[in-house]
Every structure is written in structure tokens, then in C-alpha cells.
Amino acid sequence: MNATQITHNDLDGYAASTVVGAFLPVSRIVHVARYSDIGPVVDVELKRLTAARTPELLIVTDLGLEAPAVNFLKAFAAMNAKRAPEQAHRLVVLDHHASSLDQLREQGIVPLPPQAEGETLRRFDLGDPAIVLLIDEGCCATRMAFAHRALYATQEPDEAQGLDLATLVEAVDALDLWKKERPTFLGGHVLDEVFWDNVSNLVPLGHPWHDRFVGELFRGAAGFLRQGLPPARIETEVGALRARVLDRLLEGEPDDDRSLTTRMRIARILARSETLFRPLSDGTLLSFGLDSGMFQRVSDRIMESGRARRVVNVQRTGSLSFRSNDETALDGARRFRGGGHKDAAGGRLPNNGSAFSIADALSQVEPVLNPPAPDPSASPFGALKNWKG
Template identity: 70%
Template sequence: MNITQITHHDLDGYGASTVAGQFVDVARIVHVPRYSDVGPVVETELKRLGKVAVPEMILMTDLGLEAVAVTFIRNFAALNRRREPAARHKLIVLDHHASSVDQMRAQDLAPQADAEVPGLLRFDLEDPDVVVLIDETRCATRMTYEHRALYAARETGEDPILGALVTAVDAVDLWRKDRPEFRIGLSLDEVFWDNVSNLVPIGHPWHDRFVGDLLLGVARLLGDGATPAVIEGQVPALRKAILDAYLADAPDDDRSLTTRMRIARVLARSDLFHPLSDGTLMSFGLDSGTFQRVSDLIMESGRAKRVLNVQRAGTMSFRSNNETALDGARRFRGGGHKDAAGGKLTSGSAFSLADAIAQVEPVLNPPAADPALSPFGALKNWKG
């Protein structure tokens, strides 16, 4: 069964996706930084699932359920009722936010306390293929681990490394300073935020694999009793070992370069950049330092003469080697140098690459005016 995981863009969200990946092959992971972005994401998924003939599974983890997300859950169940039993999709929601309970109640979905697990609330959508669990006493990473029977295709047995990861994330995400694992959980959180976006960006096939391997590598150190200071010192070696494995057969890899430089070469030849109609290559959400290095490599290779990066907050960075960066930035109320300039999306933000493309393309490359639509064109074509 094809599985899509939609999860929060923080340590707990990535912890949940790392755990899920140990028990099942997840085809696609969608990371959502802001709960307000959940609506557009799930609405897109619902439209897609309505056109899919074979059953799929959606695993939602660590997403605070706002009204639009609860509506999605209801609509998902309604969609399933219209499908043949053998073609019904599966939805598993694992959450731990108190506000989510309020939103479920607001749409007349009453919680039912679990008889065996204290703190666990279940919500009945009258569909066995739709499971909604909310537990304020456990983080989403721990819930994904403890409720793996809902989605797992394989069982790894007791894994002390995975256990160390779950324990550390649970302590820091619930802010349990009374637990001895809290301090090492903080170090894990620091490693996560220091590496989640500045090396292998979201959208590249290696992204979740890289972050998951790094988290498990740190968890291995935690299991060995490493202190936060030892963990901090070991992170560069962990990253290098991960990258060495990924690039073991790459003909153009140069191990004398830094990790970022080596990864930049991989990104420059990837599909991470979308071609716009004028030949500009556009990326979404790249770290500024990574974009600088990758854009230069792309232009050196001749793939494009202008490269653009759009951030979720709507800021835009143009780079060129033909003095057109500033021309592009000016269309978005920006400025700068001829080959390095910046601007801002009119709407102020974007939630995905597709959303950014939809906003950028018509402004950067407006359609040519049809002469027939002008007053003079109308007179020229008039045959009265």
C-alpha cells in the first residue's frame, strides 16, 4: 500500500517520520512548518485520493488539528463511504495537542477514553479505516512507536537505539525537565535544528533519509551514555560518515571538500530546481548559504543563466550570470546588484513549491497582451 506521511516540521515531527520509516516504507513525507498550512496540504491530498483507484494510507503525525484539518478528517471518512470496501483508503492521525481535542469537540466529535492506555483519547468516525488518537501525555514520536501496529509492515523487535531516540524526544517535546533524558533531548533538538535545512533541503530525495540517519546516529551515542558535549563534537563525523555512504559510488565526489560543498554538487544536478517559462530555475525553501553555492554551480554548468530561490516567508533571492537578477527582483518590489538581488512575494508567503510557482510565474513572465483585446486591435478586426 502506498503511504504518505504528513508531519510537523520540528524534532517531534521528524522523530515520528524516522520511527515510522523503521517499520514501513513511506513513499512520501510532507513536512508542514505551520499549522495554518495543514489545510491546503490535506485538501490537495483529498482531491488526489478521490482520483486514485487503489487504496492508500495517510499517516498524520504531530499536527495540531485546526478546524480545516478536522473537516478533512470528516471528508476523508465521507469519501471512504462512497468507495467499494476493498478500495477504501486508510487514515491514521496521531496527535498530542490539547487544542486538537477542542477542535474535534467543536465539530461534534466527542473523545472516548481508552480503557487500557491512560491519557489516550479515541475519536469514532464510524469507519474502521479512520483512526484518530490524541494523547497529551506522549509526544508524537512515542505515539508513532507505541501504535505502530496501525501501520507497520514489518517488526524490528526491541531496538535500544530507537528506544533512546523516542525517550529523548518525548522528554524534550513535553518539556519534562524532571526527567534525566531532558538534557540529552535538548542536545538532540540542537542537532536537529542545526542540520535540518542547511545541508540536504526538503524536496530532495535524500532529505528525510539524511535527517533520519543523523537522528539515529545521535540516538546511538545517547544509548552509549554520551554527554551533550560529546554529542556536539561527534556530529561532524556523523554527517561525514552518512555522506560517505551516500556517495560511495559517485564518480565526481571529492572527499577533500566540506560536507556542504560535496552536497552542493549533488543538489546542482538534481530536480530540486523547477524551470520557469523563461528558463529561470527556481527552488523553494533552500538555506541561503546552500542556495549561494548551488546556484553558482548550476550557472557554471550552463543549466541556467538565472536562478531563483523562494522562502516560505515570501522572500526571494535572484542570482544570474547575465545581469538579469536585478530585472527579476524589480518585478517583486526588490532591488540589489545586477547579478544578485532580492524581492518579496506579493502575497507575503508560500506553503509549497507549487504555490510559489503559481505566484512567481505570472509576475516574472506575464503573458503577452493579445492585440485583438486592445481598442485598436478591436477596430482592426472589425468587419462591420
């Protein structure tokens, strides 16, 4: 069964996807950065699942259930009700936000009675046995993914990996719940630094290696914690760990050069990626959410190779960065109320908008950068020109 995971883009969300990936091959992971993105993301997912011919599994972790997400739960159940029982999709939601309980109650969805006195886990019945909704304020989403793995697991990690996962869970749980009194709290801080130092600036979101890269860093750093290494020692070891992870990812790549820095090595691979860059009608290549430093290196290699003469990167906040080798970057930026140099310029999406995915960015940039030619028949003069009387 094809499996997709939607999760938050913080330490807990990524750690939860690392745990799920250890017990289940996940074909696609969608990381949600902002509450405002939840509605568009789940709408896209609902449309995709409605059209899917075979049953799939959707796992949602660490995603606060704001009103759009609660509406999605209802719509998912309604969609399943129209499918044959053997074609029903499965949905597993593992959340721990108190606000989610409030949103559910506001829409008439109340938890079942707890199974034990003092239990923090809340279960919900949405009238569809294929939907499991669990909310537990007493632990983080990563711990929930580990504790409730029987809901989705199809495989077991080896013993060493299992021990590292358990260490990961304890550290993330202490930090995410801000339990400073726990001895694992400091380890959570270490993992958080490893996360933010590496999550967006090297293997970018959207590349097939992204989650594998972060997950292997998590497991390796958790292994250091399990060995009892102090934070300062782990900080120095992470560089070597990252190089080992990269060596595995780039094994067999003909143009890899291990004498280069991590960013230099990865830039060579990213410049060839078909998933990170989408062509516009004029040949400009568009990327979404790339780290500024990585975009600089990758765009240069793209233009050097002749793959494109102009590249544009769209950030979630709506800012655009243009690079070119034919002095057209500034021309592009001017269409987005921007400015800069002839081959390096920037602007903003129309109406100070934002973007939540590369497809969304593409839909906003294309009509502004390459507006359709006017239809002569749309004007009175054009109509007279085409009139035969």
C-alpha cells in the first residue's frame, strides 16, 4: 500500500517522520511550515486521494488540527464512504496539541472516554474504522509515532537502529514538552541544533534525498547521545557524520569530488535535479524554498551547463531571486516590483502573497513572467477587423 506522511517542519515533525520511516517505507513526505499552509496542503491531498484507484495510507503527525484540518477529516470520511470497502483509504492522525482538542469540540467531535484514570491519550470515533485519530497532550508526536507504530508498521529496524530510535524519542520528547528536569533535555537541545543547522541549507526540501539525509543525521546524532558523548564532542562529530552520510548518498556519482565541501558536492547533484526545478514557458527554471547560498551555487552550475539561461527561486514568504547569464534577471524582477543587477535581482509575488509548494509558486509566477498574448478579437477594433459583412 502506498504511504504518504504529512508532518510539521520542526524537530518533532522531522523526528516523527524518521521514526515512521524506520517501520514503514514511505513514498512521499510533505512538510508543513505554517498553519496557513495546512488548508491548501490537505486540499491537494484530498483531491489526489479521491482520484486514486487503489487504497493508500496517509499518516499525519504533529500537525495542529486547525479548522481546515478538521474539515479535511470530515471530507476524508465522506470520500471513503463513497468508495468500496476494499478500496477505502486509511488515515492515521497522531497529534499532541491542546488547540486541536478545542477545534474538534467546536465542530462537534468529542473524544471517547479515557481507558484509564489519568490517561492523557484521547481517541476519537469518526464513524469510519479506516480513520484513527489520536491526540495526546502528554507526549510529543515523535513518541506517539513510536508508541503507536502497530497502526502502520510493516517492518522492524535492526537492534542498533532500534536503540538509536529510542534515544531519539526520549530526547525529542523532553525538548518538545520543555521538560528541563529530565536528563534527556540537553540531548534534545543537541538534536535541535543538528536539525536547524542542516535541514534547509544542504539537501533541500523537495529533493528525493532530503528526508533520508535528515533522518540519517538524526539517527547518527542519537547514537552519539546513547554513547554518552557530551554536546561539545557531538558538535565536532556531526561534521564527520554528515560527510559519511553524504558519501553514501553520492556513492557511484561519476563527478563527485570528496575534496570539496559538503555544499559544493551537493550543488553538483542538485543542478541536475528534475524535481527541484520546473521549466516555465520561456525556458526559465523555477525552484522553491532553496537556501540562498545553495541557490547561488546551483543556479550558477545550471547556467554553466547550458540547461537554462535564467533561474528563479521562490521563497515561502513570497520573495523571488532571479539569476541569469544573459542580463535578463533584472527584466524578470521588474515584473514582480523588484530590482537589482542585470544578472542578479529580486522581487515579490503579486499582492505580497506567499507560496506553499513548488506547484503553487509556478502557478503564480508563470502568468506574470510570461503573460498570454492579448486576443485581438477581445477589443472592438479587433472585432471590426475580423467582421465580414
